[in-house]
Amino acid sequence: MKITDKFKPGKTLFAFELLPPLKGDNIDTIFDTIGRLAPYNPSYINVTYHREEVKLIERPDGLLERRVVRKRPGTVGIAAAITARYGIDVAPHLICGGFSKFDIEDALIDLSFLGIDNVLALRGDNIRGERTFRPAPGGHPHACDLVSQIMNMNRGEYLDSELEHAKPTSFCIGVAGYPEKHAEAPNLAADIAHLKTKIDAGASYVVTQMFFDNAKYFAYVDACRAAGITVPIVAGLKPFTTKTQLSLLPQTFGVELPDDLVRAVENCKDNAAVREVGIEWAIRQGRELIAAGVPALHFYTMGKADNVERIAKELFG
Incomplete structure (x- = not known):
């Protein structure tokens, strides 16, 4: 079922995002997370994808060899x-980074074959150590280009000429939005203009980056509506868990932390106390957002369910 068909006026859905385990681990870690959150009736689950890392390996002859390493399994199998196990709709991530257009087409064909008709289309991160995004040879430089390719397949237009008579796909496409702007955008207005290109290309809903101040989300939605963006905008939340996140989250994700949250975390004796602060903060955020009728609360679990389980119990139990 398409995610956009699930959104109902006045009803806030529960959804969460999973981080695939590192290679060498098994799927039981994912099943454990889902098993703990399934009682709260998640409407859909996002499965992240992380691009390759590039390492320079010294060969026996002393020369350096560039080696591409993927540390986590792909999203299709997961x-x-x-x-198959839970009957819950999934929205796997598709990224531009590290994939050619033909790689993306192959992944989409596999997903369509499996009956999975929701995807989240993202540009993806830079290769670690590189300051600018570099697409793979024959790949897409921007998420809007990825959205366009998916929409072409929805119209039955494939890159592979042997598939010219193939059945059209029917993907529902989500994209990312940034209430405090993307780190590479010069300002919020420019970032929203870029979001609109993704919507105009065919995306039908938005999932926001994490935020800790609901006022920023509400202002962002208003700004998007003023720019002509009418699709549902899902609120992305991440429970605070450690003191190091006071500097890590603003640095990595460009989010601003409210003074009250900063003071509460700084006054904690240890990370166990920080987790309690994070849970209570997310519950307060969630209650206000639900009261405002947001289409869904999307929790970034980072592969751990215990704190999100407690939040979901309060908000959706």
Whole structure:
């Protein structure tokens, strides 16, 4: 079922995002997370994808060899396993980084074959150590280009000429939004203009980056509506868990932390106390957002369910 068909006026859905385990681990870690959160009736689950890392390996002859390393399994198999075991709709991430257009087409064909018709289309991060984004040869430089490719397939237009008579796909496409702007955008207005290009290309809903001040989300939605963006905008939340996140989250994600949250975390004796602060803060955020009728609360679990489980119990139990 398409995610956009699930959104109902006045009803806030529960959703969360999973981080695939590192290679060498098994899917039980994912099943454990889902098993703990399933009682709260998640409407859908996002499965992240992380681009390759590039390492320089010294060969026996002394020369350096560039080696591409993928540290986590892909999303197609994980999404299929979740659907088969739990019957919960999934929205696997598709990224531009590290993939050619033909790689993306192959992934979309596999997802369509498995009956998975929701995807989150993202540009993805830079290669670690590089300051600017570099697409793979034959790949897309921007998420709007990825959205356009998916929409072409929805119209039955494939890159592979042998598939010219293939059945059209029917993907529902989500994209990312940034209430405090993307780190590379010069300002929020420019970032919203870029978001509109993704919507105009065919995306049908938005999932926001994490935020800790609901006022920023509400202002962002208003600014998007003023720019002509009418699709649902899902609120992305992440429970605070450690003191190091006071500097890590603003630095990594460009988010601003409210003074009250900063003071509460700084006064904690240890990270166990920080987790309690994070849980209570997310519950307060969630209650206000639900009261405002947001389409869904999307929790970034980072592969751990215990804190999100407690939040979901309060908000959706």
